[in-house]
Amino acid sequence: MIPRKHFARRSPSRHSADMRKRREARERALQFLFQCDQNPPDNLQAALDHFWHSQRLTAFLETQGPTWGERVDLPPPTAEETSTRLFADPLITGTLKHRQALDDVIRQHAKNWDLHRMAVVDRNIMRLAIYEMLYREDIPPVVSINEAVDIAKKFSTSDSGKFVNGILDKVKAGILRPARTAKEIDEGAGTPAAHGTSGPRANTSDLPKPSPIEAVHQPDSAH
Numbered sequence: 001m002i003p004r005k006h007f008a009r010r011s012p013s014r015h016s017a018d019m020r021k022r023r024e025a026r027e028r029a030l031q032f033l034f035q036c037d038q039n040p041p042d043n044l045q046a047a048l049d050h051f052w053h054s055q056r057l058t059a060f061l062e063t064q065g066p067t068w069g070e071r072v073d074l075p076p077p078t079a080e081e082t083s084t085r086l087f088a089d090p091l092i093t094g095t096l097k098h099r100q101a102l103d104d105v106i107r108q109h110a111k112n113w114d115l116h117r118m119a120v121v122d123r124n125i126m127r128l129a130i131y132e133m134l135y136r137e138d139i140p141p142v143v144s145i146n147e148a149v150d151i152a153k154k155f156s157t158s159d160s161g162k163f164v165n166g167i168l169d170k171v172k173a174g175i176l177r178p179a180r181t182a183k184e185i186d187e188g189a190g191t192p193a194a195h196g197t198s199g200p201r202a203n204t205s206d207l208p209k210p211s212p213i214e215a216v217h218q219p220d221s222a223h
Contacts, residue, residue, distance in 0.1 A: 025088035109170040121156040137183035
């Protein structure tokens with residue numbers, strides 16, 4: 001008989017807390033990708049360190065109030081802050097690493113749309129979600145889509161949810177793995193993102209070959 005512990009499941013409250021933390025991490029990742037789209041950094045690691053320090057400083061000042069120019073010594077990151085960054089950083093670096101391929105996927109499915117005339121938020125939401133769908137087997141594709149749609153509704157235009165959902169649904173149709181289940185990752189093996197670099201699991205035979213990363217244009221916010 002299989003030991004009972006193998007049937008153990010996370011409680012609904014634990015699952016809800018995990019989803020909330022991952023939503024926050026995705027929102028932070030989107031914020032950083034948005035900034036990179038507008039002003040690509042020369043040093044990615046330094047930019048990430050500055051971004052997270054700014055996030056923590058802002059949160060600290062919101063709780064402590066103005067410092068009137070006095071030096072602020074931040075306390076060490078909390079466990080939740082550390083967890084958020086551990087989930088968000090690999091999403092950021094992976095999306096940036098594969099950005100050209102991700103943009104090619106968007107172009108394939110967004111007929112009659114110029115990528116750089118899409119809302120900046122929308123294209124970065126889709127880049128992030130498609131990165132998860134193609135390279136992160138520890139995340140079910142439907143979770144990536146649902147998260148992307150909700151974030152688009154929150155941070156972009158009133159039509160963005162439907163627009164993002166339509167593109168991502170087309171991408172999901174070409175993915176060669178289950179849409180609602182994820183690959184189990186050994187927690188002792190490190191950050192799950194380390195397992196998402198082997199290559200996309202999708203039918204990309206019709207995609208154009210990658211070209212050098214295009215210069216970032218000032219986009220038109222209208223769809």
